[in-house]
Amino acid sequence: EPEVPSFIASKVSQYSCQRKTTLNNYNKKFTDAFEIMAENYEFKENEIFCLEFLRAASVLKFLPFPVTRMKDIQGLPCMGDRVRDVIEEIIEEGESSRAKEVSNDERYKSFKQFTSVFGVGVKTSEKWYRMGLRTLEEVKADKTLKLSKMQKAGFLYYEDLISCVSKAEADAVSLIVKNTVCTFLPDALVTITGGFRRGKSTGHDIDFLITNPGPEEDDELLHKGLLLYCDIIESTFVKEQLPSRKVDAMDNFQKCFAILKLYQPRVNSNSYSTSKNFDMAEVKDWKAIRVDLVITPFEQYAYALLGWTGSRQFGRDLRRYATHEKKMILDNHALYDRRERIFLKAGSEEEIFTHLGLDYVEPWERNA
Ligand code: DCP
Numbered sequence: 001e002p003e004v005p006s007f008i009a010s011k012v013s014q015y016s017c018q019r020k021t022t023l024n025n026y027n028k029k030f031t032d033a034f035e036i037m038a039e040n041y042e043f044k045e046n047e048i049f050c051l052e053f054l055r056a057a058s059v060l061k062f063l064p065f066p067v068t069r070m071k072d073i074q075g076l077p078c079m080g081d082r083v084r085d086v087i088e089e090i091i092e093e094g095e096s097s098r099a100k101e102v103s104n105d106e107r108y109k110s111f112k113q114f115t116s117v118f119g120v121g122v123k124t125s126e127k128w129y130r131m132g133l134r135t136l137e138e139v140k141a142d143k144t145l146k147l148s149k150m151q152k153a154g155f156l157y158y159e160d161l162i163s164c165v166s167k168a169e170a171d172a173v174s175l176i177v178k179n180t181v182c183t184f185l186p187d188a189l190v191t192i193t194g195g196f197r198r199g200k201s202t203g204h205d206i207d208f209l210i211t212n213p214g215p216e217e218d219d220e221l222l223h224k225g226l227l228l229y230c231d232i233i234e235s236t237f238v239k240e241q242l243p244s245r246k247v248d249a250m251d252n253f254q255k256c257f258a259i260l261k262l263y264q265p266r267v268n269s270n271s272y273s274t275s276k277n278f279d280m281a282e283v284k285d286w287k288a289i290r291v292d293l294v295i296t297p298f299e300q301y302a303y304a305l306l307g308w309t310g311s312r313q314f315g316r317d318l319r320r321y322a323t324h325e326k327k328m329i330l331d332n333h334a335l336y337d338r339r340e341r342i343f344l345k346a347g348s349e350e351e352i353f354t355h356l357g358l359d360y361v362e363p364w365e366r367n368a
């Protein structure tokens with residue numbers, strides 16, 4: 001007695017770019033456990049095991065029903081032994097002892113704290129952990145540490161940055177960014193990407209893609225005002241270079257990992273403002289918000305939009321699909337057909353899916 005008659009497990013693709021995954025997750029208790037396991041493997045730099053759990057999480061996010069028996073996952077892709085053990089225990093015991101062990105593990109807890117700071121990744125966490133540091137208080141107290149500019153900003157605005165960005169805040173920032181960009185480049189296109197474009201109601205940051213249609217490129221834009229903290233990474237894109245084959249490659253766009261100062265509406269006012277309210281100077285009337293600004297040449301816009309909309313897992317699977325099923329190489333700049341030895345141009349995301357022989361997947365169906 002299958003709960004959804006049209007659902008056939010053996011027809012589920014191993015690639016999330018061939019599945020439609022909305023934010024409606026019936027299997028959160030499983031996927032939360034998988035994500036803890038994956039994160040722990042990421043902290044141990046074990047990419048294979050990390051991806052195994054992320055792929056399994058992505059398959060269960062796609063299922064149109066909650067898993068209640070082992071029979072429910074029969075025939076599904078990405079259900080290896082390690083994954084099945086976790087599922088089985090959650091079905092029987094209500095929770096996973098492995099995931100629980102991990103979340104109480106000293107190393108995991110320290111890495112989780114360290115990487116919650118803007119500018120701190122696995123490498124820095126590893127270094128701090130080896131030095132015997134375990135908590136952020138210990139890191140802050142250690143005056144011998146040489147923090148990067150990014151990490152200093154991360155500590156300075158820590159409380160604001162760990163509190164989620166709401167959709168309302170994203171919309172407010174979007175207006176500010178659009179207005180500011182338009183004063184420099186009146187024809188520029190500014191698009192919110194990342195989780196908000198996929199329909200999420202909160203995020204850890206706001207991602208923007210900026211392009212200027214027409215011949216001239218503008219690399220001046222990011223070098224002007226508005227930002228509390230901004231680390232500008234210059235474009236390193238070289239024309240005609242082959243797309244990167246790395247699973248999680250950084251792209252070469254000019255970009256800026258910024259912290260924006262968003263003034264909160266005053267009492268009795270419902271509008272956001274970027275100008276300081278001097279009469280309320282004693283209360284903090286702003287919130288620090290993480291913003292990624294990515295500048296792309298117009299002809300790469302569709303590829304950049306697809307890449308920056310994510311989800312991360314959806315992007316990984318698109319690239320894996322291109323490589324293994326199509327003998328093509330995809331990254332955030334371009335799609336290269338290795339058989340024909342040509343770059344495939346695209347003016348929209350739909351065209352990229354068509355080049356890859358895939359059915360179009362809407363942004364809100366890419367929550368893999
Ligand atoms: N991305 C990318 N290259 C990078 C960084 C990110 O292609 N160097 C892509 C993958 C992500 C998307 O951009 O899905 C946005 O990155 P985020 O880390 O902001 O992820 P989300 O927006 O999906 O999540 P959150 O809601 O936590 O911000």
Ligand code: MG
Binds near residue numbers: 194195203204205
């Ligand atoms: Mg984001």
